[in-house]
Amino acid sequence: MNETLVRAEHLHRSYRTSDSEIVALRDATCCISAGARIAVTGPSGSGKSTLIQIIAGIDTETSGSIAWPGLGAKGGLRPSKIGMVFQNESLLPPLTALENVQVPLLLQGTQPEDARSAAREALERIGLSDVADKLPEELSGGQAQRIAFARALITAPRLILADEPTGQLDRATAHHFFDVLLQSLAKTDTALVIATHDASIAQRMHVTWRMQHGALETDS
Ligand SMILES: Nc1ncnc2c1ncn2[C@@H]1O[C@H](COP(=O)(O)OP(=O)(O)O)[C@@H](O)[C@H]1O
Ligand SMILES: [Mg+2]
Structure with missing residues (x-):
């Protein structure tokens, strides 16, 4: 049995507006x-x-x-061992691709020169060394998402959460992004949870959770 990283029970999330309540997540x-x-x-x-x-x-x-028993959430703090990738460009616009990938390490207190060489290696692994000095606006959508993914992985998180990361990409680019992602995670025990509309992307995962009107079905 693999180690449990996250355990959630009977989660309910609602939003109250002036005249109604929206239930986003139920039980x-x-x-x-x-x-x-x-x-x-x-x-x-x-x-x-x-x-x-x-x-x-x-x-x-x-x-x-x-x-979050396996994710370093101590004393009521947010779990630290999570990397996130979002649907829309989440790269910081004034920073180059290389600088964007360094940010999480710098925030952790890694020495700048060490952060820089780790980021260079990360870009090399995903085949994007040639765009290291480009700004986000100069990248294609697929390149930007691979950079966002490299940034999420740079601190070696134990869980990657990706919210429709291929939503803006055409199908071939989306699958290429996925090839890079799955290859980077192969031989690690990092967990991957990905929200997606695309059934062909969902099929590449081991398990599918289905959501409808805030209810979650996990087959387990
Ligand atoms: N900040 C918010 N205020 C009010 N309603 C929200 C807010 N965020 C999400 N919702 C509502 O919660 C429901 C679930 O939204 P969301 O989790 O974004 O769904 P999905 O990611 O599947 O598209 C929707 O009805 C959405 O409109
Ligand atoms: Mg969404």
Whole structure:
């Protein structure tokens, strides 16, 4: 049995507006183990991003509970061993590709020259050394997402959460992105959870979770 990284029970998340209540997540229970490959599917508005953000510790459940036994969440702090990739360009516009990849290491207190060489190696591994000095606006969508992914991986997280990372890419580029991603994670026990609309991407994962109107079905 693989180590449990995340355990969530009966998560409920609602938003109150002046005249109504929107339920984004209802009674969601799930578990993520080391090495998992999970696709979260479901129509727009079904609660995928809400679930991912609560798992990331960016958003907070209205009721229910979540624990991150394997992800370094100490003393009520957010779990630190999570890397995130978003749908839209999340690279910092004034920084080059190489500088973007260094940011998480610099925030952790890594020496700048060490961060720089680690980022160079990361770009080399994903075949993007030639765009190291380009700004995000000079990159193609596929290149930008691979850089965002390299940035998420640079601190060696134990869980990668990707929220529709291929949503803006054409199918061939999306699958290429996925080839790079799965290859980078091969031989690691880093877990991957990816929200996607695309059934052909979901099929490349081991497990599919389905969401509908805030309800989560995990088949387990
Ligand atoms: N900040 C918010 N305020 C109000 N409603 C929200 C907010 N964020 C999400 N929602 C609502 O919660 C539901 C689930 O949204 P979301 O998790 O983004 O779904 P998905 O990622 O599957 O498209 C939707 O009805 C959405 O409109
Ligand atoms: Mg979403």
